[in-house]
Amino acid sequence: MQRPVHVGLTGGIGSGKSTLGQMLQSCGAALMDADAIARSVTAPGGAAIGDIRTAFGPEAIDSTGAMDRARMRTLAFSSPQARAQLEAIVHPWVTRLSEQQARDAAAAGHRAIVFDIPLLVESGRWARKLDAVVVVDCSTETQIHRVMARNGLQRAAVQAILDTQASRQARRAAADAIVVNDGISLExxxxxxxxxxxxxGL
Structure with a gap:
């Protein structure tokens, strides 16, 4: 059986990356969503919960037994050390589970597997596993307006998130294909x- 094409899909917050990923899935690709996997391992009973509690204390876990996302988001964006510590707990699980899902997708006969990875460029560890990287790009101002409208965040909060992500230039430099999603329709x-x-090949 021929190995499926492994495609990395990335873009800054508010770029429309996830929307493009869903569209590629509707075209027949298998979609591995790193954010969805991260949410699953930090949900109640998730694989990363015990290590998060040990590292950050019981206050890092909410009343449902899930990671307290608002608290940890604030901590991660205010402390690079805390962000690195959290990533060191969650990212190995994301990698392990996405690779397992990819094996399952290949066994099911998918010809292309799209890995939706927000921090693909930042991680530095995905490039050797991918056949191509697609970057969804738009202006920083467009990103800010989209995230403010979608998440109800203040401009400063969105800018703080952007400041932790790779620059547009760095993402574009890593791309085999760039989709400019600025001022265009869904169609x-x-x-x-x-x-x-x-x-x-789909």
């Missing part, structure tokens, strides 16, 4: 997804 974005799907 136009879907057109980009269709073109990419053809390139990936």
């Amino acid at each position: 136009a974005l879907r057109g980009h997804a269709t073109q990419l799907a053809r390139l990936f």
